[in-house]
Amino acid sequence: MAILDSKIPDGSLETKWSNYKSHIKLVNPSNKRKLEIIVIGTGLAGSSAAASLAELGYKVKAYCYQDSPRRAHSIAAQGGINSAKNYKNDGDSVYRLFYDTVKGGDFRSREANVYRLAEVSTAIIDQCVAQGVPFAREYGGLLDNRSFGGAQVSRTFYARGQTGQQLLLGAYSALSRQIGLGNVQMFNRHEMVELVVIDGKARGIIARNLTNGKLERHFGHAVVLATGGYGNVFFLSTNAMGCNVTAAWKAHKKGAFFANPCYTQIHPTCIPVSGDYQSKLTLMSESLRNDGRVWVPKKQGDKRKPIDIPEDERDYYLERKYPSFGNLAPRDISSRAAKEACDDGRGVGESGLAVYLDFADAIKRLGKDVIEARYGNLFDMYKHITNEDPYQVPMRIYPAVHYTMGGIWVDYNLMTTVPGLYATGECNFSDHGANRLGASALMQGLADGYFVLPYTIGDYLSGEIFTKAIPTDHPAFLEAEKQAKERIDKLLSIKGKKSVDDFHKALGKIMWEYCGMARNAEGLAKAKQMVRQLRDEFWKDVKVTGEADELNVDLEKAGRVADFMELGELMIDDALDRNESCGAHFRVEYQEEGEAKRNDEKYAYVAAWEHKGVGENSVLHKEQLVFENVHFATRSYK
Amino acid sequence: MKFNLKIWRQKNASTPGKIVDYSIDNINEHMSFLEMMDVLNEQLIHKGEPPVAYDHDCREGICGMCSMHINGRPHGPLAATTTCQLYMRNFKDGETIYIEPFRANSFPVIRDLVVDRSAFDRIMQAGGFVSVNTGSVQDANNIPVNKQHADLAMDAAACIGCGACVAACKNSSASLFVSAKISQLALLPQGQVEAKERVLAMVNQMDEEGFGSCTNTGACEAECPKEISISNIARMNREYYIASLT
Numbered sequence: 009m010a011i012l013d014s015k016i017p018d019g020s021l022e023t024k025w026s027n028y029k030s031h032i033k034l035v036n037p038s039n040k041r042k043l044e045i046i047v048i049g050t051g052l053a054g055s056s057a058a059a060s061l062a063e064l065g066y067k068v069k070a071y072c073y074q075d076s077p078r079r080a081h082s083i084a085a086q087g088g089i090n091s092a093k094n095y096k097n098d099g100d101s102v103y104r105l106f107y108d109t110v111k112g113g114d115f116r117s118r119e120a121n122v123y124r125l126a127e128v129s130t131a132i133i134d135q136c137v138a139q140g141v142p143f144a145r146e147y148g149g150l151l152d153n154r155s156f157g158g159a160q161v162s163r164t165f166y167a168r169g170q171t172g173q174q175l176l177l178g179a180y181s182a183l184s185r186q187i188g189l190g191n192v193q194m195f196n197r198h199e200m201v202e203l204v205v206i207d208g209k210a211r212g213i214i215a216r217n218l219t220n221g222k223l224e225r226h227f228g229h230a231v232v233l234a235t236g237g238y239g240n241v242f243f244l245s246t247n248a249m250g251c252n253v254t255a256a257w258k259a260h261k262k263g264a265f266f267a268n269p270c271y272t273q274i275h276p277t278c279i280p281v282s283g284d285y286q287s288k289l290t291l292m293s294e295s296l297r298n299d300g301r302v303w304v305p306k307k308q309g310d311k312r313k314p315i316d317i318p319e320d321e322r323d324y325y326l327e328r329k330y331p332s333f334g335n336l337a338p339r340d341i342s343s344r345a346a347k348e349a350c351d352d353g354r355g356v357g358e359s360g361l362a363v364y365l366d367f368a369d370a371i372k373r374l375g376k377d378v379i380e381a382r383y384g385n386l387f388d389m390y391k392h393i394t395n396e397d398p399y400q401v402p403m404r405i406y407p408a409v410h411y412t413m414g415g416i417w418v419d420y421n422l423m424t425t426v427p428g429l430y431a432t433g434e435c436n437f438s439d440h441g442a443n444r445l446g447a448s449a450l451m452q453g454l455a456d457g458y459f460v461l462p463y464t465i466g467d468y469l470s471g472e473i474f475t476k477a478i479p480t481d482h483p484a485f486l487e488a489e490k491q492a493k494e495r496i497d498k499l500l501s502i503k504g505k506k507s508v509d510d511f512h513k514a515l516g517k518i519m520w521e522y523c524g525m526a527r528n529a530e531g532l533a534k535a536k537q538m539v540r541q542l543r544d545e546f547w548k549d550v551k552v553t554g555e556a557d558e559l560n561v562d563l564e565k566a567g568r569v570a571d572f573m574e575l576g577e578l579m580i581d582d583a584l585d586r587n588e589s590c591g592a593h594f595r596v597e598y599q600e601e602g603e604a605k606r607n608d609e610k611y612a613y614v615a616a617w618e619h620k621g622v623g624e625n626s627v628l629h630k631e632q633l634v635f636e637n638v639h640f641a642t643r644s645y646k
Numbered sequence: 647m648k649f650n651l652k653i654w655r656q657k658n659a660s661t662p663g664k665i666v667d668y669s670i671d672n673i674n675e676h677m678s679f680l681e682m683m684d685v686l687n688e689q690l691i692h693k694g695e696p697p698v699a700y701d702h703d704c705r706e707g708i709c710g711m712c713s714m715h716i717n718g719r720p721h722g723p724l725a726a727t728t729t730c731q732l733y734m735r736n737f738k739d740g741e742t743i744y745i746e747p748f749r750a751n752s753f754p755v756i757r758d759l760v761v762d763r764s765a766f767d768r769i770m771q772a773g774g775f776v777s778v779n780t781g782s783v784q785d786a787n788n789i790p791v792n793k794q795h796a797d798l799a800m801d802a803a804a805c806i807g808c809g810a811c812v813a814a815c816k817n818s819s820a821s822l823f824v825s826a827k828i829s830q831l832a833l834l835p836q837g838q839v840e841a842k843e844r845v846l847a848m849v850n851q852m853d854e855e856g857f858g859s860c861t862n863t864g865a866c867e868a869e870c871p872k873e874i875s876i877s878n879i880a881r882m883n884r885e886y887y888i889a890s891l892t
C-alpha cells in the first residue's frame with residue numbers, strides 16, 4: 009500500500025519555500041535539452057508551465073483539445089486575481105492572504121502549500137505586467153485593485169471583466185514565443201486518452217488526434233496534467249462545454265490518487281435554468297452582491313410580480329440570517345440559503361428555482377447612472393440572455409456548479425502518487441481546502457505553472473538524465489494504445505437507443521440532487537446505486553454515431569461522459585465518508601443552528617482515493633492535516 | 647417556433663461539401679442558437695445520423711471558438727455578438743436559416759462547420775509577445791502606464807481570435823486580428839522595445855499564410871463581436887512603415 013508523503017520541507021512556514029528552493033537538485037543546461045516534458049492543457053496552469061519549462065531549456069510538448077491553446081477555459085474568468093502586493097497599503101501581507109485562504113477553505117488545506125501560494129502571488133503580477141497584460145490602472149498610471157468576494161483588503165487585480173482572458177493571453181503569448189523558437193511542440197485538437205506508465209514511472213501518453221481520429225503515442229520523461237476541473241460531471245455548470253475529467257481520470261486509474269473529490273464549489277449568482285434544453289449556465293459576477301439585495305416572498309407559492317409584493321411580505325433572508333455580512337455572505341453559505349428558500353416553496357420565476365437579486369434600493373440611493381457605471385456590462389449581459397431589464401425588474405439568480413476544489417492528489421512538489429506525473433491548476437487538489445476564495449484560482453494556476461513546477465520538477469528530472477527517450481513501440485505504449493482503441497471500438501459498437509447527452513443529463517440530475525449543495529447519508533447511498541445502474545445501462549444502451557477515424561464530436565463526448573460516470577461514484581463515496589460539514593461540503597446531518605459543523609478531531613484529513621477497478625470500492629488513504637501556525641476556528645458570518 | 651435550416655455538410659477536408667436541408671420544430675424562443683443546434687443534433691443522433699460538427703466551448707462569447715456564418719454573416723445577424731450569444735428570439739418564426747462555415751482560403755474546412763484557424767496561432771508565434779522570461783522581471787508598479795493608453799491597449803486586447811474579421815472581408819484579410827495585438831503591445835511601454843521587429847515579423851507571417859490585403863472596406867470592424875476598432879489597422883500600418891524605413 010502506498011503511503012502518502014506530502015514532502016513538506018522542514019523549517020518555519022516563512023522560510024520553507026526559499027530554503028527548499030535553494031537546496032533543490034538542479035539539472036544542467038546541456039542535460040535539460042535531452043529531457044522531454046509532456047504538458048497536457050494550455051489554460052493558465054498549462055501554458056505558464058509549458059512556456060517556463062521551455063525557457064529553462066527542456067524539450068516540451070503541449071496539448072489541448074481546442075483548436076488553439078488560447079481557448080482554454082481559463083479565458084472565461086471574469087473577476088480578477090489575488091496577490092499580496094499590498095499596493096493599497098491597507099494592511100495586506102503574505103501572511104494575511106495565507107490565513108484568509110486557509111480559513112476560507114475551512115481548515116482543510118495544507119499550510120505549507122497555501123503559504124507558498126501567497127508568497128509567490130506577488131511575482132505573478134510582476135510577470136504578467138512585463139508580458140503586457142493590460143490590467144486596470146489608476147490615473148497616476150499605477151495598478152488598480154478592488155476587494156473581491158468579501159475580503160477585507162483590496163488585493164484583487166483585474167482587467168475589466170475579462171481578467172482570465174488577459175492572463176491567459178499573456179501566458180499564451182509566452183507559450184507562442186517558445187513554440188516559435190522551436191522549444192515547444194504544440195498539439196492542438198489532441199485529447200489525452202491514456203497515460204503510459206513504465207516501471208512505475210509516468211513515461212508518456214496516448215492522445216487522440218481529434219481532427220482525424222488517429223491514436224498517437226508520445227513519450228516524455230515526465231508528464232504534467234493541467235487539465236482543469238470536473239464540474240461538468242453535473243451536466244450543467246459554468247464550465248465550458250468541453251471541460252472534462254478524462255486525462256485526470258485515466259491517470260487515476262493508472263495509480264494517481266484522487267483527493268477530496270466531493271468538494272465542489274457552487275456559485276450563488278448564476279442565471280437560472282430556463283428549460284430542459286439548457287446546455288450550460290452563465291455566471292453573473294459576484295460583485296453584484298455589493299449593491300443588490302437578495303430576497304424571496306415570505307409566502308410559499310407567491311406568484312405575484314415582484315413589484316406587486318409589498319416590502320413587509322418580502323424575506324431578505326441573507327440580511328436576516330447573517331446580519332453582519334448580509335448579502336455578502338460567502339459563496340457556500342449564500343448558495344445554501346438560496347436552495348433552502350426554494351426548497352421551502354418560496355422560489356421565484358417559472359421553475360420556482362430562483363431568487364431575486366434586486367437593485368431597486370441601490371438605484372434609488374445612488375441613481376441609475378452610478379449603477380450603470382458599476383455594472384453596466386453585467387446588466388447588458390443579463391438582459392441579452394434573459395430578455396429582462398434588470399434596471400426595471402429584479403434579476404433572478406440561482407446557484408450553479410462552478411469550481412472543483414478536489415482533484416489529483418499531489419505532494420509539495422506537485423507530484424502525484426505516480427512518480428514523474430505532476431498535476432497543476434484546478435486539476436490538482438491543493439491549496440483551496442473545502443472552499444475556494446474568489447480570485448484565487450487564477451492565482452493558483454499561474455503560481456503552479458510559473459513559479460513552483462519549474463523548480464520542483466528539476467528535483468525529479470535530475471535523476472533522469474541518463475534515461476534515454478523510450479521508443480514508442482515499447483510494449484507499455486502498445487498496451488495503452490490498445491486499451492484506448494478497445495474502448496473507442498466498444499463505444500461505437502453498442503449502437504443502443506439513448507444518446508450520450510441523455511446519459512449525461514441523467515447523471516447530472518443524480519449528482520445535483522444527491523451530491524450537490526446539501527447531502528445526506530441516505531441520499532448518497534441511494535445515489536451510488538443509481539450511478540452504478542446508469543453506468544451499466546450506458547455501456548449497454550448508448551448510441552454513438554460515426555466512425556473512430558474521423559472528426560467525431562459524438563465520440564469525443566461519449567468518452568468524456570463514460571469517465572464522468574466513474575468519477576460520479578467516487579465523489580459520492582467521498583461525500584459519504586466525510587461525516588462532517590466543511591466548506592462547500594454540507595451534510596445535513598452535521599449542522600448546528602443551520603450552519604455547517606466541522607469535526608476537526610476526526611476529519612482534519614485529505615481523503616486520497618486509490619482506484620481498485622470500476623465497480624470495486626476505492627481505497628481511502630488519509631493525509632492528516634497538521635496546523636502549526638493557525639488555530640482551528642469556526643467560520644461565523646452571523 | 648419552427649425553422650428551415652440549410653446547413654453546410656462536409657465529411658472531411660478532401661471531400662466536397664454541400665448544403666443539406668433540415669426542418670426543426672418546437673423551438674423555444676429562449677433557447678440559444680447553439681442549443682437549437684444541440685436539439686437538431688440530438689434528433690440526428692437518435693436517427694443514427696452523424697451530428698453536425700461545429701466548434702464551440704465557453705458559450706459565453708469569450709473563448710472565440712464558435713465560428714459559424716449565419717445567413718451570410720459571421721456570427722449571424724446581431725452586432726457585437728458571437729454565435730453562442732444568439733438566441734432564437736433573434737430570428738423569425740418559420741424563417742429559413744443558412745448555416746455555413748467561415749469562408750477563407752487560409753481557414754480550410756475540416757468538417758461541416760469546423761475550420762482550421764491555426765494560421766492565427768502561427769502569426770502570434772512570429773511575434774505576438776514581449777520577450778521576457780519567467781522570473782526575470784521588475785516590480786509591476788515600476789512600469790507606470792498612462793491610463794488612457796492602458797485603456798486603449800485593453801480595447802485592442804479584447805480580441806477573441808475568432809476569425810470573423812477574416813470571414814467578413816472580401817479579401818480575407820487578417821489585418822484587424824493582427825493589428826489588435828500589435829496595437830496592444832505598441833501602446834504599452836513593455837511592448838515598445840521590440841515594436842519594430844514585432845510588426846515586421848507578424849505582418850510577414852500574415853502574408854505568408856495567404857491572407858489578403860486590407861482595402862479599408864470596414865467589414866471586419868462591423869462584424870467583429872468585440873467591436874475591435876479599425877483604427878488599430880491604421881496604427882499597425884504606421885508602425886509597419888516606421889519599422890520598414892528605419
Ligand SMILES: Cc1cc2nc3c(=O)[nH]c(=O)nc-3n(C[C@H](O)[C@H](O)[C@H](O)COP(=O)(O)OP(=O)(O)OC[C@H]3O[C@@H](n4cnc5c(N)ncnc54)[C@H](O)[C@@H]3O)c2cc1C
Binds near residue numbers: 050054089446
Ligand atoms: C465562469 C467562470 C469564471 C471564473 N472566474 C474566476 C475569477 O474571476 N477568478 C479566479 O481566480 N478564478 C475564476 N474561475 C476559476 C478559474 O477560471 C479556473 O479554475 C482556472 O482558470 C483553471 O485553469 P486551469 O489552467 O487549471 O484549467 P483550464 O483553463 O480549464 O484549462 C484546461 C486545459 O486542459 C486541456 N484539456 C482538458 N482535458 C484534456 C484532455 N483530455 N486532453 C488534452 N487536453 C485537455 C484543455 O484543452 C485546456 O487547455 C472562474 C471559472 C469560471 C467557470
Ligand code: FES
Binds near residue numbers: 701702706710712
Ligand atoms: S463558444 Fe466561446 S465564444 Fe462562442
